[in-house]
Amino acid sequence: xxxxLQTSFTHGRRPRETFRELGPLGALCALALVPGTVISxxxxxxxxxxxxxxxxxxxxxxxxxxxxxxxxxxSLTIFLGGSVAMLAPAxxxxxxxxxLDLLPFVVLLPF
Numbered sequence: 629x630x631x632x633l634q635t636s637f638t639h640g641r642r643p644r645e646t647f648r649e650l651g652p653l654g655a656l657c658a659l660a661l662v663p664g665t666v667i668s669x670x671x672x673x674x675x676x677x678x679x680x681x682x683x684x685x686x687x688x689x690x691x692x693x694x695x696x697x698x699x700x701x702x703s704l705t706i707f708l709g710g711s712v713a714m715l716a717p718a719x720x721x722x723x724x725x726x727x728l729d730l731l732p733f734v735v736l737l738p739f
Contacts (some may be wrong), residue, residue: 636662679707
């Protein structure tokens with residue numbers, strides 16, 4: 629994250645020059661990507677718990693209509709897929725290196 633912050637500060641010192649060099653779309657993308665990564669990492673722990681509770685399967689009422697269930701099902705799929713994509717590499721790294729004592733702590737990574 630330190631590199632993202634340094635890059636943000638470096639390009640933010642002279643915004644007109646950055647805008648001229650990168651162009652409108654490039655400057656917008658750089659502004660969204662570089663400091664946005666740091667901001668999203670800082671907000672992630674605070675936004676994960678409300679999202680988990682909102683998507684908890686027992687808290688959502690099932691509807692017989694497919695289209696009514698589609699947003700909830702899509703949200704659950706994305707949330708669970710993202711969680712697996714975040715935890716699986718750490719668990720695999722622990723297994724490959726033989727750090728089995730660290731494996732139970734992989735589930736604490738989001739916190």
